[in-house]
Amino acid sequence: MVGIFDSGIGGLTVVRELQKKLPKYDLIYFGDTARTPYGTKSKETIVKYALEDAQILLNRGAKVIIIACNTASAVAYETLKEKFKVPVFEVITPAVRRALELTQNKRIGVIGTTATINSSIYEKLLKEGREKIEVFSAACPLLVPLVEEGWLDTRETKMIVKKYLHPLRTKSVGTLILGCTHYPLLKKIIQPRIGKRVNLVDSAEEVVKEFQQFLKDNPKIDAELSKTSQAKYLASDVSARFQNIAEKWLSKKVELERVDVL
Amino acid sequence: MVGIFDSGIGGLTVVRELQKKLPKYDLIYFGDTARTPYGTKSKETIVKYALEDAQILLNRGAKVIIIACNTASAVAYETLKEKFKVPVFEVITPAVRRALELTQNKRIGVIGTTATINSSIYEKLLKEGREKIEVFSAACPLLVPLVEEGWLDTRETKMIVKKYLHPLRTKSVGTLILGCTHYPLLKKIIQPRIGKRVNLVDSAEEVVKEFQQFLKDNPKIDAELSKTSQAKYLASDVSARFQNIAEKWLSKKVELERVDVL
Numbered sequence: 352m353v354g355i356f357d358s359g360i361g362g363l364t365v366v367r368e369l370q371k372k373l374p375k376y377d378l379i380y381f382g383d384t385a386r387t388p389y390g391t392k393s394k395e396t397i398v399k400y401a402l403e404d405a406q407i408l409l410n411r412g413a414k415v416i417i418i419a420c421n422t423a424s425a426v427a428y429e430t431l432k433e434k435f436k437v438p439v440f441e442v443i444t445p446a447v448r449r450a451l452e453l454t455q456n457k458r459i460g461v462i463g464t465t466a467t468i469n470s471s472i473y474e475k476l477l478k479e480g481r482e483k484i485e486v487f488s489a490a491c492p493l494l495v496p497l498v499e500e501g502w503l504d505t506r507e508t509k510m511i512v513k514k515y516l517h518p519l520r521t522k523s524v525g526t527l528i529l530g531c532t533h534y535p536l537l538k539k540i541i542q543p544r545i546g547k548r549v550n551l552v553d554s555a556e557e558v559v560k561e562f563q564q565f566l567k568d569n570p571k572i573d574a575e576l577s578k579t580s581q582a583k584y585l586a587s588d589v590s591a592r593f594q595n596i597a598e599k600w601l602s603k604k605v606e607l608e609r610v611d612v613l
Numbered sequence: 614m615v616g617i618f619d620s621g622i623g624g625l626t627v628v629r630e631l632q633k634k635l636p637k638y639d640l641i642y643f644g645d646t647a648r649t650p651y652g653t654k655s656k657e658t659i660v661k662y663a664l665e666d667a668q669i670l671l672n673r674g675a676k677v678i679i680i681a682c683n684t685a686s687a688v689a690y691e692t693l694k695e696k697f698k699v700p701v702f703e704v705i706t707p708a709v710r711r712a713l714e715l716t717q718n719k720r721i722g723v724i725g726t727t728a729t730i731n732s733s734i735y736e737k738l739l740k741e742g743r744e745k746i747e748v749f750s751a752a753c754p755l756l757v758p759l760v761e762e763g764w765l766d767t768r769e770t771k772m773i774v775k776k777y778l779h780p781l782r783t784k785s786v787g788t789l790i791l792g793c794t795h796y797p798l799l800k801k802i803i804q805p806r807i808g809k810r811v812n813l814v815d816s817a818e819e820v821v822k823e824f825q826q827f828l829k830d831n832p833k834i835d836a837e838l839s840k841t842s843q844a845k846y847l848a849s850d851v852s853a854r855f856q857n858i859a860e861k862w863l864s865k866k867v868e869l870e871r872v873d874v875l
Contacts, residue, residue: 385658386648391761396647396850465854496758499653507773514769588658592727 352577353378353562354413356404359387360593361495361532362419363600364555365442366582369417370601372559373566375578381407385587385612388495389422390464390531397466401427403612405435407585414575417558418442421463421530425470438565438572445557446528447476451484453550454526458485460519460545463530465490473530487522491515491531498533501596504540512537513544526550536600587612614839615640615824616675618666621649622855623757623794624681625862626817627704628844631679632863634821635828637840643669647849647874650757651684652726652793659728663689665874667697669847676837679820680704683725683792687732700827700834707819708790709738713746715812716788720747722781722807725792727752735792749784753777753793760795763858766802774799775806788812798862849874 355365359382366380383389383404389397401423405416417440418424418431424441432439450459461473468490477484493511502508519527527545529535535553542551566573586593589609597605617627621644628642645651645666651659663685667678679702680686680693686703694701712721723735730752739746755773764770781789789807791797797815804813828835848855851871859867 385654391852391854392647392850393852492762493755493758493764496755500754502755507769507776510772511769588654590653590655592653 352412353415353417354381354405354408354411355379355417355419356381356383356408356423357420357532358382358389358400358422359384360499360596360600363597364532364535365417365419365558367601368555368559369562370582372563375580377577377579377581379408379411379413379583380585381610382584382586382593383612384589384593388464389420390466390495391492392466394426394466394470397423398427398430401431402434405431405439407610407612409435409437411583411585413437415572416440417562419532419555419558421532421554422466425467425472440558440562440565442532442554442558443472443530444476445561446530446552446554447473447480449557450477450526450528450552451480453552454484456523456525457481457483458487458522458524460522460524460527461486461488461530462491462515462519462527462534463488464495465492467530473528487519487524489515489519494537495531495533498536499596503536508537509540509544512540516541516545520545524549526552528552529554584608585610614674615677615679616643616667616670616673617641617679617681618643618645618663618670618685619682619794620644620651620662620684621646622761622858622862625859626794626797627679627681627820629863630817630821631824632844634825637842639839639841639843641670641673641675641845642847643872644846644848644855645874646851646855650726651682652728652757653754654728656688656728656732659685660689660692663693664696667693667701669872669874671697671699673845673847675699677834678702679824681794681817681820683794683816684728687729687734702820702824702827704794704816704820705734705792706738707823708792708814708816709735709742711819712739712788712790712814713742715814716746718785718787719743719745720749720784720786722784722786722789723748723750723792724753724777724781724789724796725750726757727754729792735790749781749786751777751781756799757793757795760798761858765798770799771802771806774802778803778807782807786811788814790814791816846870847872
């Protein structure tokens with residue numbers, strides 16, 4: 352079983368991509384909706400939460416873990432990799448690799464939560480990946496609440512996106528990393544506001560490509576993963592609102608099971 | 614010592630009011646910043662969190678508890694009152710009383726988080742308080758993130774406030790309850806958008822008035838409260854952002870101590 356977790360429901364963009372590319376693989380998702388969002392919290396708190404989230408998935412039989420949350424990937428990946436024996440995937444390295452492949456003018460923009468941007472992880476990895484890369488970052492803390500409110504196409508969301516992207520647009524970035532699993536839902540309004548020719552990198556798509564490649568390279572691990580097209584959804588807080596958003600995103604009936612994190 | 618808690622930093626509006634009206638009373642504040650916000654979560658989760666929050670304050674010597682959070686007041690007050698022996702104050706009843714005093718056209722508006730509005734507590738108490746009252750409610754889930762982002766006076770915040778208030782304005786409410794301790798920070802932009810003649814009821818002001826009256830009526834309890842103008846601030850997650858907002862709101866240096874809720 353493939354275990355996937357997020358601070359809330361943003362990681363369902365990874366689930367959707369996984370079900371598109373690897374529909375037979377059984378998966379278990381955990382959204383820490385009782386403590387969401389992570390992006391405005393401290394590193395210490397996020398690491399503690401991520402360890403608990405991964406443990407919940409392992410207790411339910413996950414054989415690999417995908418951290419479907421940029422914030423947790425940014426600050427907790429190393430700790431999870433050391434602590435757990437199963438393969439752990441994060442959403443940042445695959446997005447960095449893709450951005451470096453795509454860039455032509457060597458000017459790359461990154462948007463994410465406050466915690467992700469403050470970690471400077473994208474900037475560090477992009478500059479390690481290739482010399483002479485210029486990185487321009489912007490924290491966009493209101494985009495997660497806007498997506499969770501379902502305001503995907505309102506005038507207010509468009510104005511706020513424009514405001515957040517303005518500094519990156521003036522820097523003429525050629526590639527923009529959507530450094531939060533919620534942001535692919537805003538792709539249609541981000542694209543015209545950053546510029547039509549700017550390449551958008553979707554971390555949900557990239558982590559699934561990386562995972563597919565890993566399975567090809569590691570047939571023994573692939574063989575251990577059950578493939579009966581089952582999906583199980585866990586959340587630390589279950590409300591009608593989360594249920595509705597999950598069903599809308601995945602375009603199907605979703606049964607959320609409440610699990611306690613404490 | 615007076616214990617005050619909130620899901621995060623909104624309850625500091627109650628602290629500010631308390632320090633204005635009762636500057637000598639020692640107080641201890643706890644903001645559950647590691648699990649904020651509460652307003653989008655389920656009743657069960659909020660009750661559990663509120664019990665833990667109050668316990669933290671009691672362990673530190675609080676002799677009375679003020680729930681400085683409308684969401685927790687709406688769904689957890691009864692449980693706290695039963696469980697703990699100290700006097701417990703909540704922010705809803707005082708605001709209801711004030712709104713009933715002020716109303717002339719018997720049309721009262723209420724804005725709050727999704728959890729507060731879904732609880733229907735304001736509507737229930739207003740209608741119990743007086744017959745023939747009409748209540749119009751609107752959940753405003755983006756206002757807390759906007760306040761926490763510090764966007765108190767931006768064009769985007771004004772537009773979003775206008776959008777949320779529009780249905781109440783068309784109902785010609787004469788009085789509007791600010792049913793969230795974050796909202797007093799937006800008073801200046803709320804007033805012109807709901808109408809200049811509409812009375813705004815600030816739950817932070819009202820709960821402190823109620824508490825003052827209680828102390829007059831209960832001199833024995835008043836005598837037990839220490840009065841050395843001390844204030845202690847605890848939070849479950851401490852970040853520069855929270856620190857800045859707290860110092861800006863209270864107009865003084867604030868030392869936040871991190872305490873673990875788990």
